[in-house]
Amino acid sequence: MNEPNPRCRAPAAQRCCARAFGSAASDLDVAFAVVDRASAVTALLVACVSDMQGRAISFDEPGTWTLNQRLQALIAMRLAAGDATIGLQVACSACGEAMSLDLDLHTFAGDPVAPHFTWCADDGTEVSLRLPRADDLQRWRREGVLAHEALAASLIESVAGQAVGADHCPPAAWLSALDDAFAAHDPLTALQLQTRCPACDHGQLVACDLEALLLEGFAGTQAKMLEEVLQLASAFHWSEAEILALPRWRRAHYLQQIAARGWA
């Protein structure tokens, strides 16, 4: 049995490597059933991403990454497992027909986009922006910041060359265009896919929460690990640690034998 590529080069700007989730016993420690999705992503990244010398990254580091950087690292982890396809189930907005889309993650994999960029307002004003980071999400949640203006304002670094503070309030006329500017610079974080309904031929843009789909996949991998431990422990009375210390091909072999002999 071929083991999938155990390490996949993560985006160059992060200067790190990603391994496949589900290949280490400690992957059972990652908690998916948490209210704060960003915490689950951080735990995954700390577990599976290392620097170019193979050293673990610190727990605080992924919090300083942009959402785009984190998404690219999650994609690298999934690709390291040799699984490039992710399924998206949506309903047609016109006729309600269920549509199943298979996305190839190679299409989205690449270097993270630049964390800082410039946007030009309709009146010609140049505005320097930065992409949101995971610690921004946590701060907004902690401080209960929900107003669109406040979120946008906190990502503005300067206006017409003048640095602005946290209390800066952008003109209301900018808000919608700012949204578009973030989406154009980082299309992956709020991904929109152009699709056509096979039943009624209605063309539509479908929102795709790639981070949620990837998280779902990693949670499924962890559930499969637990199921394997359960089956092997039931058949052979080995401990969890003993089972997880086995290479994956040997675990697969014993599971095949359990199935073949009808022990399951």
Ligand SMILES: [Zn+2]
């Ligand atoms: Zn339709």
